Amino acid sequence: xxxxxxxxxxDELGKLPGIGPKSAQRIAFxxxxxxxxxxxxxxxVLAKVRDGVRFCEVCGNVSDAERCRICADSRRDLAxxxxxxxxxxxxxxxxxxxxxxRYHVLGGALDPLSGIGPxxxxxxxxxxxxxxxxxxxxxxEVIIATDPNTEGEATATYLVRMLRDIPGLSVTRLASGLPxxxxxxxxxxxxxxxxxxxxxxxx
Amino acid sequence: xxxxxxxxxxDELGKLPGIGPKSAQRIAFxxxxxxxxxxxxxxxVLAKVRDGVRFCEVCGNVSDAERCRICADSRRDLAxxxxxxxxxxxxxxxxxxxxxxRYHVLGGALDPLSGIGPxxxxxxxxxxxxxxxxxxxxxxEVIIATDPNTEGEATATYLVRMLRDIPGLSVTRLASGLPxxxxxxxxxxxxxxxxxxxxxxxx
Numbered sequence: 001x002x003x004x005x006x007x008x009x010x011d012e013l014g015k016l017p018g019i020g021p022k023s024a025q026r027i028a029f030x031x032x033x034x035x036x037x038x039x040x041x042x043x044x045v046l047a048k049v050r051d052g053v054r055f056c057e058v059c060g061n062v063s064d065a066e067r068c069r070i071c072a073d074s075r076r077d078l079a080x081x082x083x084x085x086x087x088x089x090x091x092x093x094x095x096x097x098x099x100x101x102r103y104h105v106l107g108g109a110l111d112p113l114s115g116i117g118p119x120x121x122x123x124x125x126x127x128x129x130x131x132x133x134x135x136x137x138x139x140x141e142v143i144i145a146t147d148p149n150t151e152g153e154a155t156a157t158y159l160v161r162m163l164r165d166i167p168g169l170s171v172t173r174l175a176s177g178l179p180x181x182x183x184x185x186x187x188x189x190x191x192x193x194x195x196x197x198x199x200x201x202x203x
Numbered sequence: 204x205x206x207x208x209x210x211x212x213x214d215e216l217g218k219l220p221g222i223g224p225k226s227a228q229r230i231a232f233x234x235x236x237x238x239x240x241x242x243x244x245x246x247x248v249l250a251k252v253r254d255g256v257r258f259c260e261v262c263g264n265v266s267d268a269e270r271c272r273i274c275a276d277s278r279r280d281l282a283x284x285x286x287x288x289x290x291x292x293x294x295x296x297x298x299x300x301x302x303x304x305r306y307h308v309l310g311g312a313l314d315p316l317s318g319i320g321p322x323x324x325x326x327x328x329x330x331x332x333x334x335x336x337x338x339x340x341x342x343x344e345v346i347i348a349t350d351p352n353t354e355g356e357a358t359a360t361y362l363v364r365m366l367r368d369i370p371g372l373s374v375t376r377l378a379s380g381l382p383x384x385x386x387x388x389x390x391x392x393x394x395x396x397x398x399x400x401x402x403x404x405x406x
Contacts, residue, residue: 001294004267005251012245017233023221025291030220031252032265039253042215043246048208049234050242062235064207088228091204 006032058129060105060122062087070094070102077101078137081129083159084145085109085152093145101143104129109151110158118158126159130166144173148194209235261332263308263325265290273297273305280304281340284332286362287348288312288355296348304346307332312354313361321361329362333369347376351397 002010006028013024031039055061056068063069070076070090080101084090090103106121118124130139144159146152156173163171177195178187187195204210209231216227234242258264259271266272273279273293283304287293293306309324321327333342347362349355359376366374380398381390390398 001297002265002290003272004256004265005248006256006265006290008248009252012248015241016230018226018229019222025294026221027219028252029289029291031249032256036253038218039249043249043253045208045211045215046234046242046246046249049212049231050239050246053207053209053235062205062207062209069206086232087205087209088232091228094204 055105059090059103060087060107060125061090061103075100078134079140080143081126081139081141082143082145083126085147085155089145089147099143101141106146106155109146109155111151121155123159123162127162130163130169138168140168141170141172144171148174148176258308262293262306263310263328264293264306278303281337282343283346284329284342284344285346285348286329288350288358292348292350302346304344309349309358312349312358314354324358326362326365330365333366333372341371343371344373344375347374351377351379 001007009028009031010021010024013019013027014021019027054063054065056063056071057066058071059068061068061070065072077100080099081104082093082099082101083104083106084093085106085108087105090105093099093103104122104126106123106126108116108121110116110118110121126142130142132139142159142163144156146155146159160171160173163169175198176191177198178184178191184192205213212231212234213224213227216222216230217224222230257266257268259266259274260269261274262271264271264273268275280303283302284307285296285302285304286307286309287296288309288311290308293308296302296306307325307329309326309329311319311324313319313321313324329345333345335342345362345366347359349358349362363374363376366372378401379394380401381387381394387395
């Protein structure tokens with residue numbers, strides 16, 4: 001619809017997730033009107049990301065150094081490991097301020113149809129961490145925080161099977177149920193069913 | 204929340220229009236997983252846009268050459284000029300396939316509070332085009348297609364004042380009224396009022 005680099009830019013932006021043709025056009029024309037230095041900053045960080053982002057050697061989260069800030073923080077509880085699929089899940093849990101242990105990023109979830117088995121995930125690294133005594137502390141809880149969908153549930157089931165026979169280790173799973181601030185009437189059957197089976201005694 | 208270039212990328216993406224923190228994060232992690240060549244293509248078009256996009260010397264639309272494809276197309280009607288605010292408005296009207304004339308892109312709308320007067324828009328160029336006889340053809344209609352909002356209406360009023368005394372020229376404005384596929388009940392008062400004053404005889 002447009003000519004030259006403007007259309008090329010709209011096409012490239014339109015390949016990004018969640019950006020439709022209208023948003024791509026809006027962003028492209030915005031970029032036509034900004035200072036060249038603003039575009040330079042964007043291309044510079046894109047180049048850095050392309051040249052490789054580092055991952056923490058302990059937990060697999062994105063990191064600036066060999067160890068991420070969480071794994072390098074001596075105030076974090078070494079006895080608890082929270083297992084998540086992706087680095088963005090770490091960010092989501094950190095925002096809750098509910099967890100003071102450390103993380104383990106699997107790098108995805110089991111999905112045999114896409115060829116993703118335990119070998120493609122950082123499962124071996126997790127078993128090594130759980131087996132090790134770190135600074136005189138044994139890991140005593142693994143909290144499985146994979147997504148509450150088919151792949152995430154399958155991954156959780158698999159991890160429980162791998163971990164359940166380790167003495168002194170409790171393996172837990174994040175609660176499923178009604179989202180806070182939601183409306184019972186609008187909950188899907190699966191969520192409402194989980195909320196029932198997971199009901200807690202109040203008195 | 205993240206470390207290093209990933210967070211920098213999220214920050215830069217979050218400055219783009221219509222991209223909130225969640226979308227920025229989603230796009231950044233998408234870019235972590237694509238081929239380096241995909242990122243190279245994006246940075247290459249960004250660099251091209253930064254180094255300057257050309258504008259058609261006739262109509263002011265974005266262009267690959269001195270004249271855009273529409274102005275260079277001899278099958279387009281030279282007698283009609285449709286005046287729009289921005290290049291994206293040209294794209295929107297072209298999609299309707301209702302107009303076979305040529306365009307004039309003002310580069311914005313009058314907005315005295317932001318310091319945008321007639322001098323900041325391509326108004327003089329429009330008057331020159333209307334005054335010229337091109338390839339033996341006089342311009343006989345100027346269709347004003349500025350946005351139906353305060354600035355666009357003010358611009359339309361101003362252009363009508365500049366153009367109305369030119370002999371043999373009709374100046375028209377796109378119809379305002381109820382959007383097609385919409386619901387009368389949900390139309391705002393201004394739109395419904397315009398639909399009334401602009402009502403057409405059916406029989």
